[in-house]
Amino acid sequence: MLPTEEAADLLALVRELADEQLLPQVDEAEAAARFPREVFTMLGRSGLLSLPYPEDFGGGAQPYEVYLQAVEEIARGWMSIAVGVSVHSLTAFPMATFGTPEQQERWLHGMLSGDQLGAYGLSEPQAGSDVASIRTRAVRDGDDYVLTGTKSWISHAGHADYYTIFARTSDDGGRGLSCFHVPAGTAGLGFAEPERKMGLHCDTVREVLLDNVRVPASHRIGEEGQGMPIALAALDAGRLGIAAAATGLAQRALEVATAYAQEREQFGRPVADNQGLAFLLADMAAAVGSARASYLHAARLKDAGQPHSQECSIAKLVATDAAMRVTTDAVQVLGGYGYTTDFPVERLMREAKVTQIFEGTNQIQRVVISRHLLTQPERT
Known part of the structure; x- marks a missing residue:
């Protein structure tokens, strides 16, 4: 039982898209391990990369129960794409929920437009489920932060337009983490070779290498220490x-x-x-x-x-x-x-x-x- 007729129409559209656009190409694309950027662009233009976010910033203003059923329909057609949609939504969540009005006005429109794709930089080689063990550091330097470290298992790495990065701003355990918005192309941002995985071959996963990546303090999302x-x-x-x-x-x-x-x-x-x-x-x-x-x-x-x-x-x-x-x-x-x-x-x-x-x-x-x-x- 869906909450509105609009939601029912939306899910019918997603189901049709999965049948006609995703299922016919998934086997060939997965065999070739090709990153399907054009599919994400198509989904973005259809409004499917921004469903649970406010309309004021270009979102679909849909309840989570509708957004998730759309993700289910996409996964029925192509799992790598559904994972990518979920990851992209995850990357926008900190900005949408903890960003200042100025940050949201500056960046959130692009995140939700479909023109941009995000990557979520939380996991590290020694800090997967143990988030408090993150070692990537963000050192304050005047009006900037300088980020150094390695993020691992990052979907869209090398293809994303921005990276939501969690880094340590103090040694106070879980209370010492902060969150940063790092645009693609920032000096010092690099990538390892793609991981050779058992499945989800179209979901490119790599290490993200941060070598003295300098971002303005205005790119910090939330307060210092609010990262956890x-x-x-x-x-x-x-x-x-x-x-x-x-x-x-x-x-x-x-x-x-x-x-x-x-x-x-x-x-x-x-x-x-x-x-x-x-x-x-x-x-x-x-x-x-x-x-x-x-x-x-x-x-x-x-x-x-x-x-x-x-x-x-x-x-x-x-x-x-x-x-x-x-x-x-x-x-x-x-x-x-x-x-x-x-x-x-x-x-x-x-x-x-x-x-x-x-x-x-x-x-x-x-x-x-x-x-x-x-x-x-x-x-x-």
């Missing part, structure tokens, strides 16, 4: 994006497996007539439905202004574990064909694996969930 709260708030939103994308990935695997089971005949009848296989498809559908329900529940809490951090972690955990299970079962349904590149399910399975790892591993999600449970006051 900014990062954690953004990660809640990012985890929902990945949960929605994982659900779309699983939905596509279910569709392929169901169609194959209805068409493939063994012993003179479709293999779908085998109850064991039919029940496997039913379990896959239940997993997809549970994943969708979990991210929508968290999104509706977010839209209502209610606490939702625990529910974001639950959604990320449930949806990504479901994606891994559903895509693995889809390979099983297709049998030997599922293990070949002639069908998409082997690619979907490879792509599903990383969803259990990025935006906080699923082990970290369990830590977050358990801490919420164990620190809540007892009900009386």
Whole structure:
């Protein structure tokens, strides 16, 4: 049930776009590991890179439950693109939420226009889930900051128009981090070779190398030392994006497996007539439905202004574990064909694996969930 007719029309448009623009080219593009900048441009011009942000700055002013369902539909067509949409939204979140009116007026319009693509510089070689261990430093030098360090596993690195970078401005642990807006082309900003990954080959991921990168103090987002709260708030939103994308990935695997089971005949009848296989498809559908329900529940809490951090972690955990299970079962349904590149399910399975790892591993999600449970006051 969608909140408005406008939302229903929007999702119908995204579904049509996925069927007609994304699905026909995804296999070839992923095999070539080509960064699909033109697809992001097309999505931006369609207003799909800015859905959850205010209209005053060029956003779509859509509730999160609508934005996430759009991400799911995009992932159903092309997972690398859906991950990119989620990442780009993540990069704009600090500016939209913690930026000054002057910063928002200067930069947010471009971020949300579709003409620009962002990258999110949080993780480092020794600081993935442990954000407080970030070592990249930002040293104040007059009216500037000078940033030095290395960011790892950065989507869009080398292709982005700007980088949202978290760096250490003091040695006060998690309270010593700050957030910066770093435009592409800034002197000292460099990139390593792309990572050679199991899947998501169109999602270019590299190390970002900051060698005395000088930015004006006006490029700091929020106050000095506010970087950790900014990062954690953004990660809640990012985890929902990945949960929605994982659900779309699983939905596509279910569709392929169901169609194959209805068409493939063994012993003179479709293999779908085998109850064991039919029940496997039913379990896959239940997993997809549970994943969708979990991210929508968290999104509706977010839209209502209610606490939702625990529910974001639950959604990320449930949806990504479901994606891994559903895509693995889809390979099983297709049998030997599922293990070949002639069908998409082997690619979907490879792509599903990383969803259990990025935006906080699923082990970290369990830590977050358990801490919420164990620190809540007892009900009386």
